[in-house]
Amino acid sequence: MSSPLMKSNRILVWFRNDLRLHDNEMLVEAIAKSEAILPVYFFDPRHFDETGFHRSSVLRTKFLLESVADLRRSFQRLGGDLLIIHGLPEDHIAGLVEQYAITEVYHHREVAPAETRVSANVEDRLWKIEVNLKHFIGHTLYNKEDLPFPIKDIPDVFTQFRKKTERDAIVKACFDIPLEINFVSSEEWGSLPSLDELYGSVVPEHDVQAAGLSGGEQEGLKHLDDLLRPDSSIYIKVSARNADPSGYISQLSPWLSLGCLSPRMVYWAVKAAEERFGNNTNFTNLILGLFKRDYFRFMFKKHGAPYLEGTTPVMGKDDALLDASFEQWKKGETGHAQVDGYMKSLAETGYLSNYGRVLAATFLVHVLKYDWMKGAAHFEEHLVDYTAASNWGNWKCIADSVSGLKSKNGFDVDKYLKILNIPAVA
Ligand SMILES: Cc1cc2nc3c(=O)[nH]c(=O)nc-3n(C[C@H](O)[C@H](O)[C@H](O)COP(=O)(O)OP(=O)(O)OC[C@H]3O[C@@H](n4cnc5c(N)ncnc54)[C@H](O)[C@@H]3O)c2cc1C
Known part of the structure; x- marks a missing residue:
C-alpha cells in the first residue's frame, strides 16, 4: 500500500521566482516525499524576445543569471546540480517527466496573468500524461490560509489589511535549509546561457551591475546581514538624485523579487535585530x-486580472504629441529636473527608490496624462526588482487616484504634485 510519505517518487522541482534553499517549503517537501529530486530552471525566451511584451532589461537579466548561477552552486555543494534549459517550460516539462521517470512536479504559484498562464499551460500538458503539478505558496509573509479573512473578503484598503493582519495573524517560522539532498542523476545539466544567447544578438558589454548589486541567495543574505547591523552604512548607497528623502533605502527588493530572499526570513531577521539592538524607523519601514x-x-x-481593469487610460486629444512626451519621459528629457533625474537613474541602474517611482509615475499619469499601462510596461522592462503584483498594483493605485481623493493604498496625488511643484489637476 502506498502511503503519502512512501519514498517511491522522483519529483521535478521547477524553480521560478524562488531561487533559494532557505525557507523553501516546496524544496523541503520534495526532498521529504521523494527518493530523488530534479531541480530545473527555464530561461523563458518570452522574457528576452525583442518584440516580447515581458522583455527584461540587460541589467535585470544579469541579476537573474547571477541568481541562477548561485542556486546551481548551492546544489553542487550538496553533490547535485540544477538542470538549466533555455526554452518554454510548457514545451519541455512533459518530456523531462518521461525522460527522468518523474512522478510529480512541484512549483510555486504566481498571481499575475502572464505567469499563471504559463503554469496553466504546463498543467494541461502534464494532465495529458497523468502527472500532477503541485502548487506551493512561498512568496508572501503570510500564507493565505493564515490570514484573518478569506481571500474574497480581504480589505481593499491597505491600512485595514495591515492592521487586521498584524493583529490577528502570525508570521510562520521559516523552513530550514536542507543539508542533504538526493538528486536524480543526469548526464547533461545544461549551461548557463550568455546574454548574447538569451537576446539572440550581440549585447554591448555591460560593466554596470544592477544598482551596484549582485544576484543570488548568498549575496542577498550578506546584504541583509549588513543592513541589520546597528552601524549599518549601506542604507543610502545610491546616488543623491536617487536618494529617498526619508533617508532610507534598503534595496532588498531585487533579491525579494527573484525569491533569493524569502519575505518571512527577512521579517524574522528584522525581529531578531530589533530584539538585539532595539527598534528604529528603518526596521519599522522594512516591515511596512x-x-x-x-x-x-x-x-x-x-480580484484576478480584472484588478487592473476599470482605470481608463487618461489620454488627451493629440496622441502623436502624447507619444512624443512619453518618449521624453522614458529618456529623462521632460524638462522637469527631478523626474528626469529619476528616469535616467532607472535606465542606468535598474533601481529607483519608492519616492522616485511615485514621482515619475505621478508625472506620467497626472501631468503628461499618458496611459499608465505603458508606463508600467516600461518599468516592467527596466526595474531589476520587477514583481508583477507590486509594479502593476502600485501603478494602478497612482492612476486610480484623482485630485482631492486618496487611493485605497493611501496614495495622495495632490501631495505628490506639490512635491513636483505642479498645481493640482482639476
Ligand atoms: C510605480 C511603482 C512601481 C513599483 N514597482 C515595483 C516592482 O516592480 N517591484 C517591487 O518590488 N516593488 C515595486 N514598487 C514598490 C517599491 O517602490 C519598491 O519595492 C521599493 O522602492 C524597493 O526598494 P527597497 O527594497 O529599498 O524598499 P524598502 O522600503 O526597504 O521596503 C522593503 C521591501 O518591502 C517591499 N515594498 C516596499 N514598498 C512597497 C510597495 N509600495 N509596494 C510593494 N512592495 C513594497 C519591497 O519588497 C521592499 O524591498 C513600485 C512602486 C511604485 C510606486
Whole structure:
C-alpha cells in the first residue's frame, strides 16, 4: 500500500521566482516525499524576445543569471546540480517527466496573468500524461490560509489589511535549509546561457551591475546581514538624485523579487535585530514594506486580472504629441529636473527608490496624462526588482487616484504634485 510519505517518487522541482534553499517549503517537501529530486530552471525566451511584451532589461537579466548561477552552486555543494534549459517550460516539462521517470512536479504559484498562464499551460500538458503539478505558496509573509479573512473578503484598503493582519495573524517560522539532498542523476545539466544567447544578438558589454548589486541567495543574505547591523552604512548607497528623502533605502527588493530572499526570513531577521539592538524607523519601514508587498499580491489573488481593469487610460486629444512626451519621459528629457533625474537613474541602474517611482509615475499619469499601462510596461522592462503584483498594483493605485481623493493604498496625488511643484489637476 502506498502511503503519502512512501519514498517511491522522483519529483521535478521547477524553480521560478524562488531561487533559494532557505525557507523553501516546496524544496523541503520534495526532498521529504521523494527518493530523488530534479531541480530545473527555464530561461523563458518570452522574457528576452525583442518584440516580447515581458522583455527584461540587460541589467535585470544579469541579476537573474547571477541568481541562477548561485542556486546551481548551492546544489553542487550538496553533490547535485540544477538542470538549466533555455526554452518554454510548457514545451519541455512533459518530456523531462518521461525522460527522468518523474512522478510529480512541484512549483510555486504566481498571481499575475502572464505567469499563471504559463503554469496553466504546463498543467494541461502534464494532465495529458497523468502527472500532477503541485502548487506551493512561498512568496508572501503570510500564507493565505493564515490570514484573518478569506481571500474574497480581504480589505481593499491597505491600512485595514495591515492592521487586521498584524493583529490577528502570525508570521510562520521559516523552513530550514536542507543539508542533504538526493538528486536524480543526469548526464547533461545544461549551461548557463550568455546574454548574447538569451537576446539572440550581440549585447554591448555591460560593466554596470544592477544598482551596484549582485544576484543570488548568498549575496542577498550578506546584504541583509549588513543592513541589520546597528552601524549599518549601506542604507543610502545610491546616488543623491536617487536618494529617498526619508533617508532610507534598503534595496532588498531585487533579491525579494527573484525569491533569493524569502519575505518571512527577512521579517524574522528584522525581529531578531530589533530584539538585539532595539527598534528604529528603518526596521519599522522594512516591515511596512513587506506588508505592502503582501497587500498587492493578495489584491491580485482576490480580484484576478480584472484588478487592473476599470482605470481608463487618461489620454488627451493629440496622441502623436502624447507619444512624443512619453518618449521624453522614458529618456529623462521632460524638462522637469527631478523626474528626469529619476528616469535616467532607472535606465542606468535598474533601481529607483519608492519616492522616485511615485514621482515619475505621478508625472506620467497626472501631468503628461499618458496611459499608465505603458508606463508600467516600461518599468516592467527596466526595474531589476520587477514583481508583477507590486509594479502593476502600485501603478494602478497612482492612476486610480484623482485630485482631492486618496487611493485605497493611501496614495495622495495632490501631495505628490506639490512635491513636483505642479498645481493640482482639476
Ligand atoms: C510605480 C511603482 C512601481 C513599483 N514597482 C515595483 C516592482 O516592480 N517591484 C517591487 O518590488 N516593488 C515595486 N514598487 C514598490 C517599491 O517602490 C519598491 O519595492 C521599493 O522602492 C524597493 O526598494 P527597497 O527594497 O529599498 O524598499 P524598502 O522600503 O526597504 O521596503 C522593503 C521591501 O518591502 C517591499 N515594498 C516596499 N514598498 C512597497 C510597495 N509600495 N509596494 C510593494 N512592495 C513594497 C519591497 O519588497 C521592499 O524591498 C513600485 C512602486 C511604485 C510606486
